[in-house]
Amino acid sequence: MENIRTASGEDVDPIVLVELLEEHDADIVAQLNELDLETAGSILAELPLDRVIEIFDRPELARAGDLILELPDEFAGQVLKGMSADRAADTLRQLDGPDRTKLLTLLDFETAQSLKLLLAYPEGTAGSIMTTEFVSVPSTYTVAETLKLIREVEHTRETIYAIYVLDPQSRELVRTVTLRQLIMGQPDQSILDIAPDRDPVWVSPDTDREEVARLISIHDLLAVPVLNARHRVLGIVTVDDVVDAILAESTEDVQKFGGVEGIAEPYLQIGFVEMIRKRAGWLSALFLGEMLTASAMQHYSDELEKAVVLTLFIPLIMSSGGNSGSQSTSLLIRALALGQLRLRDWWRVAVREVPTGLTLGAILGVIGMARIALWQQLGIFDYGEHWKLVALTVGLGLVGIVTFGSLAGSMLPFVLKRLGFDPASASAPFVATLVDVTGLMIYFSVALLVLRGTLL
Known part of the structure; x- marks a missing residue:
């Protein structure tokens, strides 16, 4: 077995990496949280890019912003680009202005602009926890065309369980179709034919995250779209994002109820x-x-x-x-x-x-x-x-x-x-x-x- 080239450019005994990579992401995150920044950063720099991205996408990873600064610049940019948009924004939000700007310069223009948009929304709102990685199709698509698109873009989307049907001219949201409804449809059917005949549930970017959680709960949704004033989809808030946000909100409420200001760090x-x-x-x-x-x-x-x-x-x-x-x-x-x-x-x-x-x-x-x-x-x-x-x-x-x-x-x-x-x-x-x-x-x-x- 050949040596594996890591992010630091060094050759590492594959047996050592295999033992580490066999652990679950959550277990690796727990170990990293116990280590000082320099040691944790050194370990991450020795792992393959895709695994580091998975680790940084875990919301329980503490000090994500400080940790990404410990990585080599080029590798840090690749990790940030590979992360889900909402998690990358959360990581950047933990940093001061100069460090945040430095990391944004390592990204391509489109990714950087997408993250800047998320960072502009106040913390605790739907806009601040949404992801811009979602599946949308024009209302002229058939079931077969939609399934073909999902297969092509699946690896770049946070979730494919909800497909957003847009007006081909105005790009306004028309309907929402679930993956189950899509699979049950006939290939030559129009996407609108299998869509529920009702307006989709949606929120605005400034909607409080607790209200987003309430809507997802009462409507039993896996994701809810975030629309702007022109009824265009800016992003989606997924159920796992809501769970993470509500856990953070609950922790802050418990602390306040005990007579302590909210503290985010462990x-x-x-x-x-x-x-x-x-x-x-x-x-x-x-x-x-x-x-x-x-x-x-x-x-x-x-x-x-x-x-x-x-x-x-x-x-x-x-x-x-x-x-x-x-x-x-x-x-x-x-x-x-x-x-x-x-x-x-x-x-x-x-x-x-x-x-x-x-x-x-x-x-x-x-x-x-x-x-x-x-x-x-x-x-x-x-x-x-x-x-x-x-x-x-x-x-x-x-x-x-x-x-x-x-x-x-x-x-x-x-x-x-x-x-x-x-x-x-x-x-x-x-x-x-x-x-x-x-x-x-x-x-x-x-x-x-x-x-x-x-x-x-």
Whole structure:
């Protein structure tokens, strides 16, 4: 067996390459993600071009932009040209202007212009995740002509499972035909004869990727075309692109829900300074919010001196309100993300959350009162001669706080979305901080009503 010539121009023992090439692309990517850039780049430079292209086309490959810079210039240009258009655009999007320009100069004019078009669309839109590699035919084609074209261009297209039928004059999208419908047709049939008699589902370049995912899901599509104002096909968004995009979106939402700015890099690859920058802002804002809790306790300092027993239940009260608010927030954020709710549905949510909060609060209130009574009767702790009123204060306080937490937690995502912010910004810590402050006010207001003339 002859030696294999690699991208670096060196002859490599074929046995070594065969062992590496026998591994699955995903396994190679996982190994590359664990290595430093220089080592990973050296390994890629020793692999055949087609395999490197397959590896770079894997969305789970971290630092793709930095890795392609580690390759020899000519080889890097070949890899970028061979990649799917949407993945190549994602790789370039990770780079600074000079590095991006350098790589674009390594490409032919047509490929470079195609990638520049994709890079011009805002991140998170259909335009930014679409690919320009799709199969289209004029409406005058027959089934046989279409199949012949697919066989000729298959290796240059990301998917062939949807064929887009265009008006031969205006190039506007007329119909969409699936590969299955095409195969079932007679060779001499017109492509329009086998196409469904309905307008195709399509999106504009600025459509949010979550909306694209929703359309693909409800219409059970493998791809959706992206059309411009003249109804011409700019590209398509495939189902695998949507999955990758939604995974990234979900990761960002989870991070925001935990009170952290969205971070795209894997945890172990985040720099110390970047980690501090992403976490310090939210943490400082939450700390300032919690200062209001201290102010509320200072306002009721006289009551606390008279009835110290009330302080025993402050952590219980605050955590219950925050937990109920976080539950509502998580449910509403997900429902809004999936399109199950619209802004106009806020009142329906409020009508559901108020009785839900009252019921949940009553359940917790009964448990809290039972706990106080049990501890008092068993002699575990003496809550004083007015322990029954203390138990009633805790029970009613829980009803009010849990109800408010449920209502506030459910309304906050609507408010943020109405103001143009991501509803996921209504993080659990933020809701908990909001409910902590108001919860104390509710708790002590109930205490003033119930314990007036006794402990207060």
